Amino acid sequence: MLQNKKIVLGVCGSIAAYKAASLVRLLIKAGAEVQVVMTPDATGFITPLTLSTLSKKPVLVEYSNTETGEWNNHVELGLWADLLLIAPVSANTLAKMASGQSDNLLTAVYLSAKCPVYFAPAMDLDMWKHPATQQNIQQLQGYGNIMVPPGNGELASGLYGEGRMAEPEEIVSFLTDDIKKKLPLVNQKILVTAGPTHEAIDPVRFIGNHSSGKMGFAIADQFAFMGAEVVLVTGPTSQTSQQRGIKRIDVTSAADMLGACLQYYKGVKACVMSAAVADFTPVNVSAQKIKKQDNDLNIELKKTTDILKTLGEQKQKGQILVGFALETNDEEKNAIDKLQRKNLDFIVLNSLNDEGAGFKTDTNKITIIDHKLQKTTFELKDKDEVAKDICYKVAELIKA
């Protein structure tokens, strides 16, 4: 959940500031990029050197760097962040945030931030209980800021009670769970197919195609990024998934792919068939390597089962089925024919006549045609971006 997330970590003047060191390490380990911003008082509890070493970025404290004369642009920082986490937040900074004061860089970043804001309070028992603090917290929650609740236990004062900052591990799992539950496709199971299929001729030869699997892997990654539980059925390819938690099923032939798809199709909300499935397969597969002969060799082929059409026939109410059409001529007409014949919710058309589209490239140019024959044409884009367009469309249909 935190992979590649840009996090501004605000650290305030509280004894719990020493835990910021572990917090930075855990966030970095989870794949986040961390920019630490400290209040001037926080530097008395933990040195900027410690946090800049761990975050691999200079820690920002003041509005400007007196040595270089550069301005630490709080607006830019606020816009850069995917997430602002203030941990620990002291009673004093809580009060400033609630009343909109910005007398230091951190509070100015807070006021400029457009991203989700999380805060993990740390203070003594009585300060925590004070109605002013409780009111400030309510105020912040009313602004949509999210509190990582403090724990109960021994406080720095020696008193026991509420007010202790949540442990760094707890903060990271709180963030992860909160981000996850807000993802658009959480709890949705989605089946994606990718790559070519190989149809064996003999133990060393096969009929294949130029599909690299890039498009299908990008789609599976994007669905996983959006919180879906993804099953990826893939033909032979060197691609690897970038997102964790994708269940990958490796298959070789069209028949194998059909078997795997039928196994998972019933339990999924949506299926995107981006694999380039062979349309024909040899009638007989030689058990031994076919030797060169004087005569030409004829291989008899039979049609494979159309997986997408089979799934279209079994489609349940509420299930979403998406296919691809890679065409060289009469593109739209052929795509609409496939859309209707295979009972799809939409079809992704790409034409080999468009430069940068189709197999092997890192880019693609697509047109989405839905079952009402509404057409959306996209520009030539990186396949990761194309995957977003396709997955957002699926998410939109699921929501509808």
Ligand code: CTP
């Ligand atoms: N497809 C499939 N099973 C097959 C062949 C194709 O599931 N045996 C799926 C592909 O994954 C793709 C869509 O059908 O999503 C379109 O594939 P394509 O080969 O272009 O379609 P065909 O119906 O086979 O049409 P044609 O070969 O005549 O162009």
